[in-house]
Amino acid sequence: MYSERLRRDKAEEGLETLASTDALTGLGNMRAFSRVRQGVPRDATTMLIVDVDDFKVFNDTYGHDAGNxxxxxIGQAL
Structure with a gap:
């Protein structure tokens, strides 16, 4: 009984990680940001949005694997 519950808890934790993490970068996504921000005053939070100029040209030149x-x-550096 205990091991089944532990297994179920681990599975739920894994699903939560998948649902709140960007698969490419491993960084938290909007769902993660929203969860962290709960209970925090709006003026005490910051969201950073980055636009990499002409990234399509990089992908077209070097391929999507290199772009990824x-x-x-970039995500890890930020």
Whole structure:
């Protein structure tokens, strides 16, 4: 009984991680941000949106795999 509950809790935790994490970068997504922001005054939170200029040109030149690695590195650096 205990091991089944533990297994179910781990599965739910894994699903929550999948639902709140960007698969490419591993960073929290909007769902994660919303959960963290609950109970925090609106003027005490910040969201950063980054636009990588002409990224389509990079993808077209070097391929999407290279582009994905660059986006992941940018996300980790930020």
């Amino acid at each position: 690695r660059i986006l992941s590195c």
